[in-house]
Amino acid sequence: MDIPTQSTRVLLNARPTGRPTHADFQVETVDLPPLATGQVRVVNEFCSVDPYMRGRMNDVKSYVPPFALGEPLVGAAVGRVVASEADDVAVGDVVLHGDGWRDVAQLDAAAVRVVEEVPGVPTSAFLGILGMTGLTAWVGLTQIARFREGDAVLVSGAAGAVGSAAGQIARLKGASRVVGSAGTPEKVAALVERYGFDAGIDYRAAPIRSQLPDAAPDGIDVYFDNVGGDHLEAALDVMTTGGRVALCGAISAYNATEPQPGPDNMTNVVTRSLTLTGFTLAAYQHHMPEFLAEVGPWVRSGELVFDETVVDAVGDVGRTVDAFLGLLDGENTGKMVVRTA
Amino acid sequence: MDIPTQSTRVLLNARPTGRPTHADFQVETVDLPPLATGQVRVVNEFCSVDPYMRGRMNDVKSYVPPFALGEPLVGAAVGRVVASEADDVAVGDVVLHGDGWRDVAQLDAAAVRVVEEVPGVPTSAFLGILGMTGLTAWVGLTQIARFREGDAVLVSGAAGAVGSAAGQIARLKGASRVVGSAGTPEKVAALVERYGFDAGIDYRAAPIRSQLPDAAPDGIDVYFDNVGGDHLEAALDVMTTGGRVALCGAISAYNATEPQPGPDNMTNVVTRSLTLTGFTLAAYQHHMPEFLAEVGPWVRSGELVFDETVVDAVGDVGRTVDAFLGLLDGENTGKMVVRTA
Known part of the structure; x- marks a missing residue:
């Protein structure tokens, strides 16, 4: 696979009033700069859309700062490293990070977390039941x-x-x-x-x-x-x-x-x-090991089932907006994820 | 002092709609039966009126059962024992109990708690800051x-x-x-x-x-x-x-x-x-000793001050109703108590 040199991503075009519309968003494609030392380039396999993101589209103080107007939206994503200038992250690693709403991310290795793939479980699980x-x-x-x-x-x-x-x-x-x-x-x-x-x-x-x-x-x-x-x-x-x-x-x-x-x-x-x-x-991230110890076996055994609604945005990153609007309208069953590769 | 043989008390005459009125209450005087074994007769010095009593006047399930129509109201009271057929409570003891809204109470000794008077502090304090x-x-x-x-x-x-x-x-x-x-x-x-x-x-x-x-x-x-x-x-x-x-x-x-x-x-x-x-x-009564250990010294030293609004109902127990209505209207400063002796 050629290493991609561009990233297509979604910007916040306007602060929504009430239900967001497509006019509140804009898609742009940019050329990525060369990798700096310590950086990785990631092809996102799945991006997450979540209800809390609606709150970040308002210009109000909350537990997370508002999204900036005219800037790319962000959110959880899982992808595969395609290029690395970092010692501790290798090409081929599956990583979790915060630069979603785009097909290709480039960021500091310190901002990604390498996860271990579970055979038979799609990597989108790290955006959901195992995340x-x-x-x-x-x-x-x-x-x-x-x-x-x-x-x-x-x-x-x-x-x-x-x-x-x-x-x-x-x-x-x-x-x-x-x-x-x-x-x-x-x-x-x-x-x-x-x-x-x-x-x-x-x-x-x-x-x-x-x-x-x-x-x-x-x-x-x-x-x-x-x-x-x-x-x-x-x-x-x-x-x-x-x-x-x-x-x-x-x-x-x-x-x-x-x-x-x-x-x-x-x-x-x-x-x-x-x-x-x-x-x-x-304030509760430190419970992750205890959580995985209790819930992980239930997921592997099938005692705990999970659903995903996958919106296909491969080649059309703008469909992430559709996924987000559908989420707000309750169109999903289970975790709403966006496939970007 | 002659031992009183009658009790004048306030009944719930009707369930109030909105703000209670005098028509919702009735005063009656009854002859007390002779003391049974294990009982005490108490001349109430002070009776408490409290906001929660308004809730008990409605016929709805709550953390305390509703007051019964046509029956005497009850509530915290502090008084002095004037007759006793109980081994562990003596004439002259100051006792806390639940048969307020009346001038004289007669009840099982098991239902009263003997308290130790604090010099210079009126017994009404046991209905308030020390209670x-x-x-x-x-x-x-x-x-x-x-x-x-x-x-x-x-x-x-x-x-x-x-x-x-x-x-x-x-x-x-x-x-x-x-x-x-x-x-x-x-x-x-x-x-x-x-x-x-x-x-x-x-x-x-x-x-x-x-x-x-x-x-x-x-x-x-x-x-x-x-x-x-x-x-x-x-x-x-x-x-x-x-x-x-x-x-x-x-x-x-x-x-x-x-x-x-x-x-x-x-x-x-x-x-x-x-x-x-x-x-x-x-569910928190068991904290009383810890509370008294911390707050008692502040009350004795005057670092923690308390106020009472005392409504005089000596010889006119019906004024307990005035005290209660005044409480609901916010006419009190500090604890609203009713002097009944």
Whole structure:
């Protein structure tokens, strides 16, 4: 294979208002400079698109700085090294790094992490179940919500990559009941049939608040929240005393242009002695070995299954934008990844 | 003194809708039966009225069962034993018990706790700073919000009994800044001048959300919430990353007949990795010795001051209702107690 000399990448053209559109993005192809000492050139096999990226498109202070206007977007990617001027990274290595949204990346070797391929598992797994996605599910459940064997667990956005992992980890660790919500009948069916949830709720069929009591007749001890809004409100109705909520995301609010009212039953937090804990993964990366030790065997044995929705952007990097918009619209089942090679 | 043979007490006549009125209560005088073996008769010196009692007047499941219609109200009281058929409680003992809202109580000795009078301190202190009130403040700050020396602390309802104790304990334990909110200019002045807060906010003068950023220019690490509603929303705006909120009460919602919208900035809980923990004291009573060991000396030395608003109900037990309604309207400074003897 010839070593590529150009990189095609996606820029942030404008800050989206509400739902992003294609006009907010722009694709450009640039010539790469010669490799400097210590640098590597990587052909990205897969790039990740994630809900948190929507937040970075706004010009607001958050746990990660906003994307700069007119600059290339970034995000997790996995690829193969095609050229190296670094001692510790070799041509042919599979590496994880942060220069996604492009087909070819060039960066300091210090900014990549070499990973060991797992036979029969595509490298995209390092963007998902064996990477940040799986770790987020595990950390939220075990470290944030302090899951205990026998807990009844609710997961929102449960057909998503994090949600389906969280529900399965709860089941494998001995939950008394695992309930999930999703936005289509097909996804709800997958929760039960594919991921082994005890019950699934289609939150578009009727308000989740009206459906949840039947799905969780004995209440919920642990809620893994990816959605916020009406889902959090519904959960607060049925949480048991001493219940714990891990707040992992708030998809319901990402596109909102007006502040959204919060749950109208926050007094339950007091009267039921609930704990709501928001988290981002930054402070929990050190749990990766413990996570891999517990979850890795389940993935290899097939006890824990994972799905990917792969958008093919080979030769058309602009399709990364389609993948991102589809993610925000809930078109994915499992982790949304973009194939770029 | 003759041993009283009657008890005058307050019944719940109707379940209040919104703000309670006198029509929701009824006063009755009954003859007491002869003391049975193991019982004591207590002349109540002080009875407590507390915000949580409003919740018990609704017919809804909560952490304490609702008051029964047509039955006497109950609540914390401190009094002196005037007759005893129990081995371990003597005439003249000062006892804490749960049969308040009345002038004379008769109950099993097992249901009272003998306390040791502190010279120069009225027995009403056992209903407040040296009792559940002080313990609530200490538990919320140290066990729930995990206060650390150097934290910037916000207390809402800060001129109240729990709030003024929480703010002072925070100061005495080394807070970098203590900010409180209250509902009148006089109370706000007391926060700074009497309780040693660094800043006070009059939440009736302007929305707290607009005032708080100036009062807490470096943000808030620990929020002790007695109010909920707009106060919690304002706090979530300024909480620092990793901040902790102890949710102790929600006075703003107690009289609401419609569900109140929650904070419109709940996504901050995720992006700033906040923890919101509701609590009631039931699970934390065992901290009483640790609490008394730390806070007792501060009370005796005068480093920690406390206020009481005493409503005189001697000979007119019905004035307990006035005290309770005044509490809900914020007419008290410090602990609201009712003198019944």
